[in-house]
Every structure is written in structure tokens, then in C-alpha cells.
Amino acid sequence: MSESRLTMRGVSKRFGATVALRNVNLAVQRGPVMGLVGENGAGKSTLMKVLSGAHAPDEGMMTLDGEPYRPRHPLDARRQGVAMIYQELSLAPHLSVAENVLLGIEPTLGPFVRRKQAQKITRHALNQVGLEHVSPTAIVGHLSLAQQQLVEIARAVATECRVLVLDEPTSSLTRQDIDRLFALIRRLKAKGMAIIYISHFLEEVRAVCDRFSVLRDGESVGEGEVSQVGNNEIIAMMVGRQVDDLYPRNVHQAGEVVLSLHELAGKRKPASASLQLRRGEVLGIAGLIGAGRTEMMRAIFGMDPLRSGQVKIGLFNASTTSRGNWRRGAGMVSEDRKNEGLAVGLSIAQNVTLPKLRGLGPWRFVRPGRQNTAVKPWIEKLAIRCQSASASVSSLSGGNQQKVAIARLLHADVDVLLLDEPTRGIDVGSKAQIYRLIDELARGGKAVLMVSSYLPELLGVCDRIAVMCRGRLGEARPVDQWNEHDLMVAAIGKDEQAA
Amino acid sequence: MNQAAADKGRLDFLRSPWVNTLGRFMALALVFLFFALMVEDGKFVSLRNMENIARQSAVYATAALGMTLVIIAAGIELSVGSIIALSVIIVAWVLNLSAVGKDGVTVYLIQQHPVMLPIVALAAGVFIAVVSGMCNGALIVGLRLAPFIVTLGTMGIFRGLAKGIAHEKDIYPPQDTWLTGIMDPTLTNPAKQWMLLPVGIWMLIVAAIAAALLLRYTRFGRHVYAVGSNEETARLCGVPVGRTKILVYTLAGLFAGLAGLMQFSFISGIGQPMTGVSYELFVIAAVVIGGGSLMGGEGSILGSIIGALIITILYMGGQQMGWPKWVQEMVIGGIIIAAVALDQLRHPRK
Numbered sequence: 001m002s003e004s005r006l007t008m009r010g011v012s013k014r015f016g017a018t019v020a021l022r023n024v025n026l027a028v029q030r031g032p033v034m035g036l037v038g039e040n041g042a043g044k045s046t047l048m049k050v051l052s053g054a055h056a057p058d059e060g061m062m063t064l065d066g067e068p069y070r071p072r073h074p075l076d077a078r079r080q081g082v083a084m085i086y087q088e089l090s091l092a093p094h095l096s097v098a099e100n101v102l103l104g105i106e107p108t109l110g111p112f113v114r115r116k117q118a119q120k121i122t123r124h125a126l127n128q129v130g131l132e133h134v135s136p137t138a139i140v141g142h143l144s145l146a147q148q149q150l151v152e153i154a155r156a157v158a159t160e161c162r163v164l165v166l167d168e169p170t171s172s173l174t175r176q177d178i179d180r181l182f183a184l185i186r187r188l189k190a191k192g193m194a195i196i197y198i199s200h201f202l203e204e205v206r207a208v209c210d211r212f213s214v215l216r217d218g219e220s221v222g223e224g225e226v227s228q229v230g231n232n233e234i235i236a237m238m239v240g241r242q243v244d245d246l247y248p249r250n251v252h253q254a255g256e257v258v259l260s261l262h263e264l265a266g267k268r269k270p271a272s273a274s275l276q277l278r279r280g281e282v283l284g285i286a287g288l289i290g291a292g293r294t295e296m297m298r299a300i301f302g303m304d305p306l307r308s309g310q311v312k313i314g315l316f317n318a319s320t321t322s323r324g325n326w327r328r329g330a331g332m333v334s335e336d337r338k339n340e341g342l343a344v345g346l347s348i349a350q351n352v353t354l355p356k357l358r359g360l361g362p363w364r365f366v367r368p369g370r371q372n373t374a375v376k377p378w379i380e381k382l383a384i385r386c387q388s389a390s391a392s393v394s395s396l397s398g399g400n401q402q403k404v405a406i407a408r409l410l411h412a413d414v415d416v417l418l419l420d421e422p423t424r425g426i427d428v429g430s431k432a433q434i435y436r437l438i439d440e441l442a443r444g445g446k447a448v449l450m451v452s453s454y455l456p457e458l459l460g461v462c463d464r465i466a467v468m469c470r471g472r473l474g475e476a477r478p479v480d481q482w483n484e485h486d487l488m489v490a491a492i493g494k495d496e497q498a499a
Numbered sequence: 500m501n502q503a504a505a506d507k508g509r510l511d512f513l514r515s516p517w518v519n520t521l522g523r524f525m526a527l528a529l530v531f532l533f534f535a536l537m538v539e540d541g542k543f544v545s546l547r548n549m550e551n552i553a554r555q556s557a558v559y560a561t562a563a564l565g566m567t568l569v570i571i572a573a574g575i576e577l578s579v580g581s582i583i584a585l586s587v588i589i590v591a592w593v594l595n596l597s598a599v600g601k602d603g604v605t606v607y608l609i610q611q612h613p614v615m616l617p618i619v620a621l622a623a624g625v626f627i628a629v630v631s632g633m634c635n636g637a638l639i640v641g642l643r644l645a646p647f648i649v650t651l652g653t654m655g656i657f658r659g660l661a662k663g664i665a666h667e668k669d670i671y672p673p674q675d676t677w678l679t680g681i682m683d684p685t686l687t688n689p690a691k692q693w694m695l696l697p698v699g700i701w702m703l704i705v706a707a708i709a710a711a712l713l714l715r716y717t718r719f720g721r722h723v724y725a726v727g728s729n730e731e732t733a734r735l736c737g738v739p740v741g742r743t744k745i746l747v748y749t750l751a752g753l754f755a756g757l758a759g760l761m762q763f764s765f766i767s768g769i770g771q772p773m774t775g776v777s778y779e780l781f782v783i784a785a786v787v788i789g790g791g792s793l794m795g796g797e798g799s800i801l802g803s804i805i806g807a808l809i810i811t812i813l814y815m816g817g818q819q820m821g822w823p824k825w826v827q828e829m830v831i832g833g834i835i836i837a838a839v840a841l842d843q844l845r846h847p848r849k
Contacts, residue, residue, distance in 0.1 A: 303734065303735065321737070322735055323739060326737040327737075334735055339729075340729075340731040340735055341732065342732055343728035343732045343796065345728040345729070345797070346728045346729075351732075357721055364717055364718050365717050366716060366720070366721055368715065
């Protein structure tokens with residue numbers, strides 16, 4: 001392995017008494033893309049922080065092109081040619097593309113930035129990542145998410161990077177953008193850049209990676225050629241057990257209609273959406289990001305105003321406020337856990353009981369003790385790993401946070417559950433639990449409307465699926481009449497295919 | 500893993516609300532002890548001085564009750580000093596009302612109604628403060644403006660209004676009334692010793708208990724924390740965000756009005772339109788020293804009262820030590836930064 005561009009040998013890292021990494025080994029060559037997989041909390045982000053110089057390892061050593069590699073801080077790592085593209089974009093939205101690309105490494109003359117040269121370098125970097133049409137002087141905040149991500153990669157390219165690390169890069173990209181990103185990764189790989197690709201999605205790892213390495217509980221538990229193992233084997237390595245029935249398949253008994261949309265149109269999106277959701281049914285909404293699915297959910301729930309059309313929850317017209325819709329027996333889980341879904345500074349009990357504080361004390365009073373006891377059954381039922389109901393939500397892992405967001409609907413005992421990307425960014429174990437919960441709720445007579453960008457999950461969990469394409473919701477068909485290919489075709493739409 | 504659990508347990512213990520409050524009490528005791536030992540002849544621990552500390556801090560503490568609500572809801576209230584002045588002026592103005600009788604002689608109403616008129620004055624003073632607070636809330640919610648901007652504006656508007664009503668002069672009501680005496684010393688005055696504490700301080704105690712109960716044990720209180728911690732989440736969960744905010748600023752006005760009554764008595768019953776200038780800084784500092792986070796979602800009533808006491812003790816102790824004003828200002832400023840820095844150490848950011 002002397003030709004490895006980057007190696008990590010026996011790397012360990014402790015925080016207090018918690019072992020985050022234990023004797024991790026990794027070797028990355030120029031060329032083959034290394035996929036790094038593992039559940040949330042497996043230590044992937046700690047590993048990346050060690051690599052980027054944000055944390056110093058307690059034990060072990062790293063080499064870069066055979067030389068010892070000990071970055072003192074992130075800028076140092078970047079100067080040595082190790083660039084990170086994080087899950088959450090780390091760009092300054094008010095600054096221009098050029099300012100972002102060269103942030104911290106601006107070409108200067110004395111105290112002044114050499115603007116002409118800065119633009120030239122940026123231009124060159126943008127060309128390499130396929131952003132020829134974006135001006136170096138454009139303001140980053142005005143670009144689309146996908147373009148912003150490419151700007152981040154341009155930033156890596158501009159510094160002559162030797163190792164590029166991408167952490168969950170596709171979490172907010174559309175299918176087309178993902179394909180473009182993959183094409184770019186293949187181009188960079190052909191140029192001899194060493195690439196580490198971190199993802200939850202094994203399909204992506206399969207599509208873009210050549211080798212893979214699995215982390216579990218801070219340890220390297222396996223690696224190999226992607227082409228030589230099946231997904232189930234990799235998942236088994238990730239969770240330490242065989243997960244063959246990720247999706248429970250039970251027969252659901254559809255009852256009366258509890259949610260109906262009639263030509264719903266929002267301010268900008270959706271253009272038109274009609275559907276009927278029955279008790280005991282899980283209805284999935286597929287579509288590309290930006291098709292208007294989240295906007296539809298928000299409009300149903302009264303979070304955004306309607307332009308026209310009608311929403312009925314139960315027998316009555318839906319309220320124009322979320323407050324009224326909780327009262328009508330509907331509840332929503334937001335796609336954006338951190339910014340909208342949860343008040344992470346507050347306790348689990350606070351977050352769960354917020355929509356329904358009634359009954360937790362006399363009159364308009366609330367007894368904190370009653371809040372805690374009311375939440376305990378849900379903590380047990382959803383297996384939320386926490387110290388107590390009064391623990392702050394920020395102390396939980398992503399999967400457990402998501403369970404808190406879902407527990408809120410259970411506490412409010414709603415009949416109609418609007419779930420927007422309920423498993424985004426959480427580990428396989430938590431996903432399986434959420435799938436089982438959805439199945440159980442449907443069997444208990446609840447109605448679930450679920451938006452997801454992850455097709456296997458929709459096909460695995462839903463009874464019927466409808467596809468939204470450019471703001472228009474198609475007909476909901478039983479799940480056995482769909483497959484991934486058809487869903488994708490419907491999501492992309494006819495005109496796109498012709499073009 | 501047991502070691503890890505024990506470590507985590509210890510950290511959680513450090514973050515528990517009890518330790519939190521205990522720590523602040525200790526800081527208060529330390530500051531007090533410092534001046535008790537440093538000021539000559541034990542003058543600092545004399546009954547008179549202790550009473551003065553309580554009287555002086557009552558104004559800040561009462562206004563800080565409202566500021567605590569505002570800051571927990573992730574807002575800010577810069578007009579609090581101006582609202583205090585406005586209510587002081589309205590109280591003085593009402594007490595100064597006069598009528599011209601049939602015989603052409605000017606008669607002060609206070610002489611005809613020595614008990615009723617102070618009640619009217621009190622009601623008017625508190626009412627104007629409540630309305631001012633409601634204006635702040637309505638502007639912030641209705642125009643979707645940042646609280647900093649709105650209250651920066653109303654800070655000028657309310658102050659201007661107070662000056663206008665007073666014709667830019669101090670208002671001297673013709674005679675003292677019971678309202679003038681609500682902050683009079685009690686322990687050092689045999690005639691009033693039975694009250695134990697001045698009426699104003701009793702008002703503060705009742706208001707503080709009410710505010711603490713409101714925050715901790717009502718739906719409104721839970722909503723205030725939710726709005727402050729994450730407004731989008733609150734909206735998603737059906738919290739009436741606008742209504743909650745307006746109520747928060749209205750209550751802040753109410754508490755500023757009560758503080759205004761105390762201030763009126765404290766400045767010996769004179770309607771000074773320039774009173775309470777820069778009080779917003781002391782009041783915000785009291786809340787922040789008491790554990791309030793300007794990012795919202797954190798803060799406590801007891802903490803804010805301790806904060807108000809710490810600031811008053813620093814202020815008065817400094818005076819008695821003969822520190823020049825500039826030293827006092829620097830010390831108070833330093834303490835604010837140190838208090839918040841300590842808080843963050845204990846409470847590391849993710």
C-alpha cells in the first residue's frame with residue numbers, strides 16, 4: 001500500500017471517557033473512489049474532523065503521499081491539499097463566488113486582494129466543475145443549492161486539492177443534479193484526485209464508489225470492492241446484524257376518507273393537487289426536489305396560504321392556521337428538522353407536548369411533571385435513546401431527534417399524519433423503527449401522507465403512491481403498479497424526456 | 500462505558516437548574532461579601548444601607564421581570580427606560596391636575612380628592628405603560644420588524660412624548676401623597692416598621708412570583724419558551740406566535756409601568772422626563788447576568804432578580820468605596836462580560 005495517497009493507521013480519538021474512534025484504518029488511492037458508510041453516530045464525522053485537522057487524534061498516524069500528515073487546523077489541512085465538502089454547505093451566502101472560492105487563500109498584494117487574479121483562478125476552477133455559466137462575481141446566496149455545492153467543490157479544486165472528502169453531498173440535490181455531481185466525481189477521479197465519499201445511501205455508493213469501508217461504533221469493521229458484495233452484506237456490517245425485513249409488509253384496511261384535496265394550488269406551488277386519503281392507509285408522494293411536495297404539505301397544514309382549491313380534514317374544511325389543523329386532528333413532521341421541526345434547545349417533553357398542552361394541568365395551567373410523565377410512554381414506544389424526558393433535544397442523535405418529532409403527533413393523537421421526508425439523514429436502525437411505526441399506525445386506523453425522495457422507502461412502506469411533477473400531482477396508484485423506474489419517469493415528466 | 504456515564508452524569512448535574520441558581524446566589528454573595536469587607540466601619544452591612552440596596556434594585560428588578568419574558572422569547576426591549584419615564588410623567592401630571600373654580604381661583608384636584616386622585620394617577624401611569632408595551636408588540640408582529648429596530652424607535656417616541664407632556668420641565672405635584680411614599684424606608688422609620696418592607700418591594704415580590712408562575716406553569720409560559728427557542732417550530736406546533744409576542748411585550752410594558760411607580764417614589768415624587776435614561780442597559784444586563792440568552796429560550800425570573808441585585812450592589816458599593824464613576828462603569832461592564840463568558844463555559848456550544 002505504499003502508493004496510497006492517504007492512509008490512516010490505528011487512529012483513535014476519545015472525548016472524555018467516550019471513545020469516538022477506535023483503531024481506525026483507512027487507505028485511499030488516487031483513482032478509485034472510497035465510499036465510507038456507517039450509521040449515524042458510527043464515527044464518520046469524527047473521522048472526517050480528524051482528517052480535516054479540526055480534532056487531533058489521540059493515537060495512530062496519518063500519511064499523505066507517504067509523508068506524515070498532522071494538520072493543526074482546517075486551514076492547514078486545506079493548504080496541504082485535503083478538502084472537505086460538508087453535508088451542510090459552509091459558504092458565506094452574502095459574498096461572491098470568487099470571494100467564497102478563495103476565502104482564506106486570497107491572492108494578495110500587500111493587504112489588498114488582487115481581484116483580477118482572484119477572478120481568473122475562480123473562473124478556471126468553475127470551468128473544471130461544470131459551472132462555466134456562473135460568474136465569479138455572482139452572489140452565492142442567489143445560486144441554487146446544487147450550484148452552491150459545485151462552488152464548494154470548485155473551492156477544493158482551486159487549492160490543488162489532493163484528497164477530496166464529500167460528506168452526504170446529495171442530501172439536498174435533485175436527481176439530475178446528483179447525476180451531474182457523479183459525472184464530475186468521475187472526471188476528478190480520472191484526473192487522479194483521491195476521493196472519499198460518505199453516504200447513507202448504498203445505491204449512491206454503488207453508483208459512484210469503487211471501494212468501500214464500513215465504520216461501526218468507531219471501528220473499521222469491513223472493507224472491500226463495491227462490485228463484489230451485495231447491499232445486504234454491507235448493511236449487515238453497518239448495523240452488526242442482518243436487516244432483511246427493513247420494510248414491514250402488512251395488509252392495511254382502508255376506511256373512510258379523512259383528508260381530501262380538491263385542486264389545491266399554493267401561492268407559487270403546487271399548481272394543482274387532488275387526492276383522497278383514507279383511514280388505515282399510507283399514501284406516498286414521490287417527485288423531484290423542487291417539484292412542490294413540501295409546499296403542498298405546508299399548504300394542507302395551513303403553514304402557507306392557498307391560492308385556490310379546497311382541503312378537507314375529516315368532514316370539515318381545513319383551517320388556515322396550523323393551530324386549527326392540530327385541533328382538527330392533523331399533525332405534521334417538517335422536512336427541516338433543525339430549523340423548523342424541533343426546538344433543539346428545549347427538552348424532549350417540551351417539544352413533544354407543545355401542540356397539545358391541554359389536559360396537563362387545570363384550566364390554562366401546565367404542570368411540568370405531568371409533561372414528563374405524558375411523554376414517557378412515547379419515549380419507550382419509539383425507543384428514543386435519552387437520559388430522561390427532560391433531556392435537551394440537542395443531546396440526541398439525528399435518528400432520536402426525528403423520533404421526538406414523530407412522538408409529537410402521537411401525543412397529540414392525530415388521525416392524519418403529514419410526514420415530510422420522515423427518514424432524512426437518519427441511520428438505518430432508526431429508519432427501520434420508523435417504518436414499523438408507520439405500519440403500526442396505519443393498522444391502527446391512522447392515515448399517513450408521506451413525502452419522500454428515497455424511492456425504495458416509498459415502495460416499501462406505502463399502499464399507494466402519487467408523483468408530483470412541476471407542481472402537478474399525478475394520480476395515486478396502488479404500490480404494486482409502480483417500480484423505481486416508472487416513478488423516476490413520472491417525476492421527471494414527459495417534456496424533459498423528449499428534450 | 501460506566502466511566503462515561505458517570506462523566507455525563509456529572510456534567511448534567513452541573514447544568515441542572517438548581518446548580519445554575521445556586522451559582523448565581525454564590526456570585527451575589529461574593530460581590531456582597533467583597534463590599535461588606537472593603538467598605539469602612541461595616542457601613543455596607545448597616546440596616547440602612549441594606550434597605551437602600553433593596554429599594555434601588557427594586558426598580559431594575561421589576562422592569563427586569565418584563566425583560567426576562569422578552570429575552571426568553573428571543574426579543575429585546577430598548578424602550579423600557581422611556582416607558583418608565585412616561586409612566587412617571589403621567590403619574591405626576593395627574594397628581595398636578597387643577598381646575599379653575601367659579602370664583603376664578605385655581606384649585607388642585609389633589610386637595611379635593613387626596614385618596615382617589617393617587618389611585619387614578621397610579622392607574623393612568625400603569626395604563627400608559629401597558630399601552631406602550633402593546634404598541635411595541637403590535638409593531639413587531641404587524642410590520643414584521645426586528646424588535647431591536649422597533650424598540651429603538653419607540654425609545655425615542657416614548658421619551659419624546661414624556662418630555663412633551665411635561666413641557667420639557669420637571670413636574671412638581673403640589674403635595675406628597677401615599678403614592679409618593681411607596682418606596683420610603685420602613686425598617687429605619689419607626690412609624691412604618693410594621694410594614695417590614697416598603698410597599699414597592701412587596702409589589703416586586705408579588706409581581707415576581709406571578710411572573711415566575713406564569714412562565715413555569717401556564718400554557719402561555721410554555722409558548723414563550725417555544726417561540727424563543729425556535730419560532731418556526733412553535734408555528735408548526737400551532738402556537739399562536741403573534742399573539743404570544745404581543746402579550747409578552749404588553750406584559751413587559753406592565754412591569755415597566757410598575758417600575759415607573761417605584762421610580763416616581765424613589766425620585767421623591769417629582770415628574771422628571773429625563774429619568775430612567777439608559778436603564779434599558781442595566782435591565783438587560785440584569786437579565787443576562789441572571790442567565791438569560793439573547794438567542795432566546797433561556798432565562799429565569801429568580802436569576803434576573805439576582806442579576807439586578809448584583810448590578811445595584813456593584814453600583815452602590817462602588818460609590819461607597821469612593822470609586823470614581825468611570826471606574827464603576829468599567830467594573831459593571833466587565834462583570835457583564837465575565838458573567839456571560841462563565842455561562843458559556845458551563846454550557847458549551849455544540
